[in-house]
Amino acid sequence: MNIGVIIPLVIFLIGIFAIGxxxxxxxxxxxxxxxxYFLGGRELGGFVLAxxxxxxxxxxxxxxxxxxxxxxxxxxxxxxxxxxxVTGYFVLLILGKKFAILGRKYNxxxxxxxxxxxYNSPLVAxxxxxxxxxxxxxxxxxxxxxxxxxxxxxxxxxxxxxxxIFAISVLVYVTIGGFRAVALTDAVQGAVMVIGxxxxxxxxxxxxxxxxAIMQDLINENPxxxxxxGADGTLTAAYVSSFWILVGxxxxxxxxxxxxxxxxxxxxxxxxxxxxxxIVTGFIMLNMHLIGVFARPIMPGIExxxxxxxxxxxxxxxxxxxxxxxxxxxAAIMSTVDSLLLLVSSAIVKDVYLNFxxxxxxxxxxxxxxxxxTGILGxxxxxxxxxxxxxxxxxxxxxxGGLEAAFIWPVVLGLYWKYxxxxxxxxxxxxxxxxxxxxxxxxxxxxxxxxVHTVTLPVVLSLAAYIIGSLAVKRExxxx
Amino acid sequence: MSRxxxxxxxxxxxxxxxxxxxxxxxIALAIFNFIWWFGFAYGLxxxxxxxxxxxxxxxxxxxxxxxxxxxxxxxxxIVITKYFLKEVPxxxxxxxxxxxxxxxTKQ
Numbered sequence: 023m024n025i026g027v028i029i030p031l032v033i034f035l036i037g038i039f040a041i042g043x044x045x046x047x048x049x050x051x052x053x054x055x056x057x058x059y060f061l062g063g064r065e066l067g068g069f070v071l072a073x074x075x076x077x078x079x080x081x082x083x084x085x086x087x088x089x090x091x092x093x094x095x096x097x098x099x100x101x102x103x104x105x106x107x108v109t110g111y112f113v114l115l116i117l118g119k120k121f122a123i124l125g126r127k128y129n130x131x132x133x134x135x136x137x138x139x140x141y142n143s144p145l146v147a148x149x150x151x152x153x154x155x156x157x158x159x160x161x162x163x164x165x166x167x168x169x170x171x172x173x174x175x176x177x178x179x180x181x182x183x184x185x186x187i188f189a190i191s192v193l194v195y196v197t198i199g200g201f202r203a204v205a206l207t208d209a210v211q212g213a214v215m216v217i218g219x220x221x222x223x224x225x226x227x228x229x230x231x232x233x234x235a236i237m238q239d240l241i242n243e244n245p246x247x248x249x250x251x252g253a254d255g256t257l258t259a260a261y262v263s264s265f266w267i268l269v270g271x272x273x274x275x276x277x278x279x280x281x282x283x284x285x286x287x288x289x290x291x292x293x294x295x296x297x298x299x300x301i302v303t304g305f306i307m308l309n310m311h312l313i314g315v316f317a318r319p320i321m322p323g324i325e326x327x328x329x330x331x332x333x334x335x336x337x338x339x340x341x342x343x344x345x346x347x348x349x350x351x352x353a354a355i356m357s358t359v360d361s362l363l364l365l366v367s368s369a370i371v372k373d374v375y376l377n378f379x380x381x382x383x384x385x386x387x388x389x390x391x392x393x394x395x396t397g398i399l400g401x402x403x404x405x406x407x408x409x410x411x412x413x414x415x416x417x418x419x420x421x422x423g424g425l426e427a428a429f430i431w432p433v434v435l436g437l438y439w440k441y442x443x444x445x446x447x448x449x450x451x452x453x454x455x456x457x458x459x460x461x462x463x464x465x466x467x468x469x470x471x472x473x474v475h476t477v478t479l480p481v482v483l484s485l486a487a488y489i490i491g492s493l494a495v496k497r498e499x500x501x502x
Numbered sequence: 503m504s505r506x507x508x509x510x511x512x513x514x515x516x517x518x519x520x521x522x523x524x525x526x527x528x529i530a531l532a533i534f535n536f537i538w539w540f541g542f543a544y545g546l547x548x549x550x551x552x553x554x555x556x557x558x559x560x561x562x563x564x565x566x567x568x569x570x571x572x573x574x575x576x577x578x579x580i581v582i583t584k585y586f587l588k589e590v591p592x593x594x595x596x597x598x599x600x601x602x603x604x605x606x607t608k609q
Contacts, residue, residue, distance in 0.1 A: 097564050101543050104568045108532050111579050115528025119590060120521035127594040233559025245551035248561045250543050259544050263536075271532055289589040296587075300579045304572040438525065502514060 042195020068294025090327025
């Protein structure tokens with residue numbers, strides 16, 4: 023394909039690589055290796071905190087799958103995507119200072135550390151670790167496939183080669199640099215995402231002859247495209263609203279978000295991150311999905327949703343600028359993958375190995391384990407991604423909803439409800455995941471139960487399970 | 503960690519009171535956000551498409567719900583962060599909490 027497109031992408035990859043490498047050199051000894059490697063020594067400032075949250079959250083589905091669906095469905099899908107603005111302030115306000123204070127008090131490095139200390143229960147820790155490893159591993163694989171596919175479609179390289187390039191660029195800096203490298207590269211990737219979104223939006227509006235002209239084209243084709251109900255009129259208010267749980271408030275329960283909520287250095291950093299995070303999340307979600315819809319009159323007839331953004335960028339922009347813009351989805355995928363990789367690694371090293379297998383391991387062993395597990399995990403994901411499973415969004419959302427149903431109440435009520443205890447937490451996690459899987463299969467076979475997204479009922483059921491479990495077995499107030 | 507605390511006399515960390523208040527602010531913001539988003543989207547959007555008016559070229563329901571709604575949420579978050587959230591130290595040792603060491607809240 024066009025060499026002009028490839029050059030900016032290569033520059034981007036080298037730049038990310040360099041930043042990750044430099045960040046890895048900054049690992050000072052303070053707070054011990056684990057705190058440094060998996061939590062960046064709790065030193066994140068406001069800008070980096072906001073960007074790493076947005077970038078970790080914003081993934082292939084924000085830049086490829088989501089706009090691709092908006093292309094097919096119309097404005098109804100942008101409405102749905104805008105439920106994500108809430109994540110910008112909700113996660114930090116709800117987990118808030120209490121999570122950061124307790125995290126320090128318990129000396130927690132991972133979300134599981136927090137749960138283990140709060141509920142004083144190894145069983146809670148092991149269940150959480152299993153859930154995180156299984157679900158986030160599948161989410162990560164889906165993102166790698168997305169990354170490989172994107173490089174493949176942009177460069178014309180073989181999928182295997184493309185995936186290899188992607189894997190190497192992520193693996194090296196995550197393995198040697200840990201959380202700080204992930205957060206710093208996320209900040210740069212977040213900035214690339216914002217710039218790419220803005221440039222492409224302008225390009226698409228110009229190519230379409232202005233917003234009113236684009237709108238007229240859409241109405242002429244199918245007036246339902248500009249309604250909230252989708253191109254075929256099947257997007258119901260209940261279904262779209264249930265995304266407030268899946269990609270809105272439920273995000274509080276995601277381990278990759280929660281761990282960031284204890285990584286900041288001060289209240290002031292958190293306050294800044296609230297503002298920046300809200301603005302950046304909303305800006306990206308609104309405009310990327312608008313681009314998806316606006317692309318429709320410009321390039322009708324694209325069959326595969328994930329290809330809408332790459333194709334429209336190549337169509338409306340000069341090659342070098344398209345390269346800059348297409349670094350954005352690349353950045354989104356990389357910044358999600360790097361966080362997940364480190365999180366799964368921390369679940370294995372910190373939560374399983376150090377908690378249950380060898381608590382007395384020496385600092386050197388821990389170091390070797392951390393580097394080793396992160397690296398090996400990356401290689402395993404690479405091998406899985408070679409035989410790519412279909413339906414990228416599907417896997418992604420499955421991991422999302424399952425983890426939310428499992429963790430939202432043990433984390434949130436563990437913070438704020440003194441009667442919450444380990445019985446409630448265990449019952450809640452099991453109920454959440456089991457219900458999610460059961461309802462997922464029911465919905466696939468029979469259509470959505472009650473007309474809402476799969477995640478809705480499991481979240482309600484796991485709340486009931488948490489309260490019942492906590493009060494029924496042993497009602498005892500916890501002193502924070 | 504000792505788990506034996508039968509007395510209610512031990513005062514809880516005063517920082518947690520602030521944290522609880524801020525969590526409630528978070529919930530209030532989300533509820534407001536949802537009502538705004540839902541109200542305009544389905545209140546205006548359920549009309550026939552030919553009755554829509556267009557603002558900045560966008561359908562009115564969408565403009566109010568998603569564009570204006572987003573701008574308003576940004577403003578609210580900025581105002582709340584500036585005037586309603588308190589800066590507290592985050593250290594595990596709460597002995598010096600009476601004097602927030604990070605300077606005045608508003609500036």
